[in-house]
Amino acid sequence: MKIIVDGMGGDNAPSEIVKGVVDAVNDFNIEVILVGKEDIIEKELTKCKYPEDKIEILNATDVITNEDDPSLAIRRKRDSSMVVGLKALNEGLGDGFISAGSTGALLAGGLFIVKRIEGIERAALTTIYPTGKGVSLLVDAGANVDCKPEYLKQFAVMGSIYMENVMDRNNPKVGLVNIGAEESKGNQLTKETFNLLKKSDINFIGNIEGREIPSGNADVIVADGFVGNIVLKLTEGMAISIFDLLKSAFYENTKSKIGALLLKPQLKNINKMMDYREYGGAPLLGTKMPIVKAHGSSDALAIRNGIKQLMDFAEKDIIKIIEENMSLKN
Amino acid sequence: MKIIVDGMGGDNAPSEIVKGVVDAVNDFNIEVILVGKEDIIEKELTKCKYPEDKIEILNATDVITNEDDPSLAIRRKRDSSMVVGLKALNEGLGDGFISAGSTGALLAGGLFIVKRIEGIERAALTTIYPTGKGVSLLVDAGANVDCKPEYLKQFAVMGSIYMENVMDRNNPKVGLVNIGAEESKGNQLTKETFNLLKKSDINFIGNIEGREIPSGNADVIVADGFVGNIVLKLTEGMAISIFDLLKSAFYENTKSKIGALLLKPQLKNINKMMDYREYGGAPLLGTKMPIVKAHGSSDALAIRNGIKQLMDFAEKDIIKIIEENMSLKN
Numbered sequence: 001m002k003i004i005v006d007g008m009g010g011d012n013a014p015s016e017i018v019k020g021v022v023d024a025v026n027d028f029n030i031e032v033i034l035v036g037k038e039d040i041i042e043k044e045l046t047k048c049k050y051p052e053d054k055i056e057i058l059n060a061t062d063v064i065t066n067e068d069d070p071s072l073a074i075r076r077k078r079d080s081s082m083v084v085g086l087k088a089l090n091e092g093l094g095d096g097f098i099s100a101g102s103t104g105a106l107l108a109g110g111l112f113i114v115k116r117i118e119g120i121e122r123a124a125l126t127t128i129y130p131t132g133k134g135v136s137l138l139v140d141a142g143a144n145v146d147c148k149p150e151y152l153k154q155f156a157v158m159g160s161i162y163m164e165n166v167m168d169r170n171n172p173k174v175g176l177v178n179i180g181a182e183e184s185k186g187n188q189l190t191k192e193t194f195n196l197l198k199k200s201d202i203n204f205i206g207n208i209e210g211r212e213i214p215s216g217n218a219d220v221i222v223a224d225g226f227v228g229n230i231v232l233k234l235t236e237g238m239a240i241s242i243f244d245l246l247k248s249a250f251y252e253n254t255k256s257k258i259g260a261l262l263l264k265p266q267l268k269n270i271n272k273m274m275d276y277r278e279y280g281g282a283p284l285l286g287t288k289m290p291i292v293k294a295h296g297s298s299d300a301l302a303i304r305n306g307i308k309q310l311m312d313f314a315e316k317d318i319i320k321i322i323e324e325n326m327s328l329k330n
Numbered sequence: 331m332k333i334i335v336d337g338m339g340g341d342n343a344p345s346e347i348v349k350g351v352v353d354a355v356n357d358f359n360i361e362v363i364l365v366g367k368e369d370i371i372e373k374e375l376t377k378c379k380y381p382e383d384k385i386e387i388l389n390a391t392d393v394i395t396n397e398d399d400p401s402l403a404i405r406r407k408r409d410s411s412m413v414v415g416l417k418a419l420n421e422g423l424g425d426g427f428i429s430a431g432s433t434g435a436l437l438a439g440g441l442f443i444v445k446r447i448e449g450i451e452r453a454a455l456t457t458i459y460p461t462g463k464g465v466s467l468l469v470d471a472g473a474n475v476d477c478k479p480e481y482l483k484q485f486a487v488m489g490s491i492y493m494e495n496v497m498d499r500n501n502p503k504v505g506l507v508n509i510g511a512e513e514s515k516g517n518q519l520t521k522e523t524f525n526l527l528k529k530s531d532i533n534f535i536g537n538i539e540g541r542e543i544p545s546g547n548a549d550v551i552v553a554d555g556f557v558g559n560i561v562l563k564l565t566e567g568m569a570i571s572i573f574d575l576l577k578s579a580f581y582e583n584t585k586s587k588i589g590a591l592l593l594k595p596q597l598k599n600i601n602k603m604m605d606y607r608e609y610g611g612a613p614l615l616g617t618k619m620p621i622v623k624a625h626g627s628s629d630a631l632a633i634r635n636g637i638k639q640l641m642d643f644a645e646k647d648i649i650k651i652i653e654e655n656m657s658l659k660n
């Protein structure tokens with residue numbers, strides 16, 4: 001197994017990326033191609049201990065930032081770590097690609113360079129969504145803002161395949177984000193999608209309302225990229241604002257400070273449950289090769305876990321299963 | 331000032347509704363028409379102390395439930411408390427109407443019986459949205475699931491007028507729910523709406539992402555009814571699931587139980603901040619007379635506060651300001 005890693009993407013690149021790669025190589029016995037500015041990456045690597053034949057550097061002199069226009073950057077910054085990495089993936093030099101860089105550029109690059117699986121109309125961004133019952137997969141988390149019912153159906157099928165095979169969720173339950181539980185509820189898009197999902201052979205459990213999303217009743221949460229992005233960001237925003245409220249409440253007086261101290265292990269646990277770093281990265285679904293987006297503020301732990309997830313993504317042959325499923329439908 | 335109250339709507343009708351009405355009459359020196367089954371309402375009223383000439387009962391033998399189809403129920407259940415109450419409002423018997431009953435039916439009834447303000451294309455449901463900085467107004471919270479840019483612009487204008495005049499927010503900041511801060515971000519609907527809002531004379535602060543919604547940076551949060559409903563319900567769901575997590579963490583062992591005990595006053599405060607009952611009801615915006623939707627599980631306090639809000643809605647002449655604003659535009 002050989003994984004290609006964007007060494008220059010994300011807020012903490014390259015040092016945390018390199019550290020995460022070294023941890024992954026030591027822990028999982030894999031090979032890695034680290035893409036980025038050779039001299040900088042090399043300097044970071046000299047600080048670490050690892051089997052030297054397991055990590056090779058692929059030089060790329062440029063970097064795509066969050067300020068770049070995603071599609072333009074993919075076409076013009078040809079020597080960026082992301083473009084060079086994705087091209088290496090497309091040429092079969094590795095089994096998967098992971099980047100903590102620009103989400104939009106990774107998606108655009110996945111589509112332009114690696115391309116979509118035949119029969120797949122749109123590739124989707126996903127997010128591992130922490131819930132009261134573990135994690136769910138949210139598809140689409142922001143790639144496709146204007147969707148047709150058929151796209152959402154494909155998101156549901158791909159998400160279902162991923163959760164079943166990579167996350168070991170048996171017969172994953174698929175829910176459609178909607179404004180009511182009944183079939184008749186929703187806008188034009190969700191009403192038509194409901195009909196398609198009802199007739200499909202996935203385990204469709206019906207509509208899930210906003211209130212139900214954090215409960216974890218659905219293993220796969222399906223929405224168009226606009227709604228999915230609002231769901232993702234609002235969830236983060238609510239967690240942040242409630243914990244901010246708690247924090248200032250804890251510091252209110254001596255009594256509350258002691259109370260908070262006594263609760264420290266429990267609060268730490270809850271924080272960990274909501275920590276994106278524990279869940280690795282988010283798979284892109286619908287491209288011809290496995291691609292994982294790591295969180296922009298990924299540290300070494302997040303990168304290490306993201307690489308593990310990418311390994312499963314590749315090993316479990318998700319792409320092939322999606323391909324087979326698509327050819328069955330056509 | 332005379333307020334018409336649906337005595338039979340909501341989970342705790344009629345007893346809590348009647349109690350809330352009595353509190354409002356005693357506290358605010360207003361008159362109330364209580365609509366519902368005469369004998370039942372009368373029986374509840376005999377339990378209470380109030381100036382008897384201030385509350386009159388308007389008999390209505392039927393009730394619209396959440397199981398009824400909203401539009402059908404409004405047309406067919408002609409002797410329901412909601413229809414009788416809205417007709418009384420339309421005939422000028424009172425200055426405003428409040429109900430804790432079916433949201434859909436109240437909206438349908440508002441449109442069919444009271445009708446839209448001239449020039450207003452769609453009436454909107456709103457919600458008082460608690461944030462880190464007080465409250466914001468979310469428009470539309472679920473009435474119009476497929477929207478045109480012009481509808482959203484009218485929601486923004488009406489919400490702005492309401493926040494300025496009823497909630498005393500000076501030059502209220504209006505934000506458009508979107509998936510990115512930049513003007514170029516979003517789906518077709520939000521991109522076109524951005525352009526309309528930019529050219530309008532409200533205090534448009536641009537797009538707000540999901541993460542920013544709970545921060546309270548915008549006084550008026552504008553979205554189509556599908557997205558607005560997801561925002562509202564997900565916010566509730568996140569609050570519930572985080573507090574559930576905290577609760578079970580607090581009970582984990584003796585040490586954590588003591589910690590929770592020490593924090594009790596602070597936790598109570600946070601709970602109160604998120605308590606819908608403190609904020610009264612949600613105004614319907616766009617109908618010819620003031621209508622307020624109280625929460626389905628409203629108790630006496632929520633009804634009392636909802637009536638206060640409805641009084642402000644009527645007293646501040648919001649409908650007239652909206653009408654003038656619309657005639658200026660045409």
